[in-house]
Amino acid sequence: MSETLELDPRDRGGPAQPMLRVDGLKKYFPIRGGLLNRTVATVQAVDDVSFLVHKGETLGIVGESGCGKSTTARLLMRLMDPDSGSVVFDGDAVGDLRGITVNEMRRQMQMVFQDSYSSLNPRMTMAESIAYAPRMHGLGRKEAYDRAESLLAQVGLNPRQYARRYPHELSGGQRQRVNIARALALEPRLVILDEAVAALDKSVEAQVLNLLGDLKEKFNLTYLFISHDLNVVEYMSDRVMVMYLGRVVETGPVEQIYRHPRHPYTRALFASKPTLDPDRRTTEMPLTGDPPNPINPPSGCRFRTRCAFAEAVCAEKAPALAAPLHGDYDESSPHLVACHLPAAQRAMGAHHV
Amino acid sequence: MSHTTMDEFATGARPAADDVPATAAPGYWKSVGQRLARDPVTLAVTLVLIGILIITIGAPLVTSYDPFAGSVMARLKPIGTPGHWLGTDETGRDLWTRLCYGGRMSLLAAILPVSISLCVGGALGVFAGYAGGLVNTMIMRTMDVFYAFPSILLAIAICGILGNGLSNAILALAVVFIPPMVRVSETVTTQARQLDFVEAARASGTTTFQVIRYHVLANVLGPILVYATSLISVSIILSAGLSFLGLGVTPPQPEWGLMLNSLRQAIYVQPYVAALPGLMIFLTSMCFNLMSDGFRSAMDVRLSK
Numbered sequence: 001m002s003e004t005l006e007l008d009p010r011d012r013g014g015p016a017q018p019m020l021r022v023d024g025l026k027k028y029f030p031i032r033g034g035l036l037n038r039t040v041a042t043v044q045a046v047d048d049v050s051f052l053v054h055k056g057e058t059l060g061i062v063g064e065s066g067c068g069k070s071t072t073a074r075l076l077m078r079l080m081d082p083d084s085g086s087v088v089f090d091g092d093a094v095g096d097l098r099g100i101t102v103n104e105m106r107r108q109m110q111m112v113f114q115d116s117y118s119s120l121n122p123r124m125t126m127a128e129s130i131a132y133a134p135r136m137h138g139l140g141r142k143e144a145y146d147r148a149e150s151l152l153a154q155v156g157l158n159p160r161q162y163a164r165r166y167p168h169e170l171s172g173g174q175r176q177r178v179n180i181a182r183a184l185a186l187e188p189r190l191v192i193l194d195e196a197v198a199a200l201d202k203s204v205e206a207q208v209l210n211l212l213g214d215l216k217e218k219f220n221l222t223y224l225f226i227s228h229d230l231n232v233v234e235y236m237s238d239r240v241m242v243m244y245l246g247r248v249v250e251t252g253p254v255e256q257i258y259r260h261p262r263h264p265y266t267r268a269l270f271a272s273k274p275t276l277d278p279d280r281r282t283t284e285m286p287l288t289g290d291p292p293n294p295i296n297p298p299s300g301c302r303f304r305t306r307c308a309f310a311e312a313v314c315a316e317k318a319p320a321l322a323a324p325l326h327g328d329y330d331e332s333s334p335h336l337v338a339c340h341l342p343a344a345q346r347a348m349g350a351h352h353v
Numbered sequence: 354m355s356h357t358t359m360d361e362f363a364t365g366a367r368p369a370a371d372d373v374p375a376t377a378a379p380g381y382w383k384s385v386g387q388r389l390a391r392d393p394v395t396l397a398v399t400l401v402l403i404g405i406l407i408i409t410i411g412a413p414l415v416t417s418y419d420p421f422a423g424s425v426m427a428r429l430k431p432i433g434t435p436g437h438w439l440g441t442d443e444t445g446r447d448l449w450t451r452l453c454y455g456g457r458m459s460l461l462a463a464i465l466p467v468s469i470s471l472c473v474g475g476a477l478g479v480f481a482g483y484a485g486g487l488v489n490t491m492i493m494r495t496m497d498v499f500y501a502f503p504s505i506l507l508a509i510a511i512c513g514i515l516g517n518g519l520s521n522a523i524l525a526l527a528v529v530f531i532p533p534m535v536r537v538s539e540t541v542t543t544q545a546r547q548l549d550f551v552e553a554a555r556a557s558g559t560t561t562f563q564v565i566r567y568h569v570l571a572n573v574l575g576p577i578l579v580y581a582t583s584l585i586s587v588s589i590i591l592s593a594g595l596s597f598l599g600l601g602v603t604p605p606q607p608e609w610g611l612m613l614n615s616l617r618q619a620i621y622v623q624p625y626v627a628a629l630p631g632l633m634i635f636l637t638s639m640c641f642n643l644m645s646d647g648f649r650s651a652m653d654v655r656l657s658k
Contacts, residue, residue, distance in 0.1 A: 133557035136557070
């Protein structure tokens, strides 16, 4: 369990091979109605999303509610089927004849849900919940429960105290620790944390974040960290991906995104971030209006209806992710932004350092 | 590290009590049992039902009369007649004996159809609820067709097609009870399926069968069983009704519905005696109803301290 990344026998492509390569992921939800239950509209929940997750890193996904963060997570776990797009796990296409099956992928990729209570079976004790997946995958009863107890200890819960407890007997923070232990029970390599700390109060949240950091080192994990909380994402992530209305608008290393956000939406998002430092007071105009209806998203750039810089070109075609259009970045920069306008990318609010 | 001590605080494990094994919390079914034990009404009706069951199964032990042999001399005796403490029926057979033996048929014709529909309908409903989509629509719309008929009419029609007799009546009632059983189990399964722990189980790469067995069934079995118990009370009345109409048990077999029918003509001569089979039907049906109510409230309570 404690072998290093290079020694992990499951590592196929070496450290340069991305752990996860997502290409053109798309999910539209049909809205049915009218005569004969026809499809009258579609919600474009996730539209052409592509990204990489490198081995050993934490990729943060941020965006406001309804931008497709959680749908992306569910698509990756195949809890729902994507309309199109491919997922390649460590060089193996998922669901492809020459690749690995969905179930093989699920053994290496696990997920922690937001609601710590409803993600635990109320009829199972903590040890049973954690031991469930290993047992179903053929581990003996004794071994599975030993592993469950050891994992409980790893997440900071004394097995003698908690192994035989039911979910309603634990606090939210304790339950989320159990959920983390449950996700680790199959010894996954990638863990998707879908708003895993959002429902916890601040002091508990900090402890769970620290725990996640410790576990990442101990088990050589790669995280996909989904959250709407910008501070938490900054604290956890190596790289950040910003989503808006089902599309990726900007992605890059965490310092660059947080210090030099390029996309007008990213900047507006950070401008809305509360700060306790009076020297970093927000002067940028807040965004007005709600996000547009994803049933009929704006043509071209989806942000243009709320963007102060929008021009004619923005309505005509959707901007592709590309290196920022001016100045201080070279072509090989991992910082990518989906915006047509150099002026919009250059304009800077006073909030950044 | 300062967060280590915070950790201990948050996990609620005080160092002194750290290594004391926790007293095991009662499991779900155990806590249901505890709540039932504290519910006097449910306890009472359950005892009454057990009493009825013992008397009917042990009928030869509680009466010395032959349920088929009557005496013309002793026709329609009132309640309290020496030798026949519940009176006699229109052919002079001891009514207490007839009631005891008749309960066998009545209970069999009530419980067996519900058991069959529980197995068939429950499985179909859980399958429909878990599969969702087109499979769900096909199963549920087919069930809706049966809903178009009132249940007693449907039972009579099926009996009419199959011909009378106990086994046909049981089969007819089972068919009648399958659609509501499917509907109830489909509803609870659809709800349970959307819970995060079912998603988490699916995400752990286990098979559909394992997810249903360990995660869905444990959480839907309670409401389905409660509904099945409440169906028994309906089933008693319906099967008695079929016998009353001559579609179920055939004379001279003792059965409560049939006895009610044949004593009907004596209602002006011996009204109390004639009412006794009806009273038994009412009592048993009500007890099953109250018992299912008790189960429902005992299971409904969220697991909490």
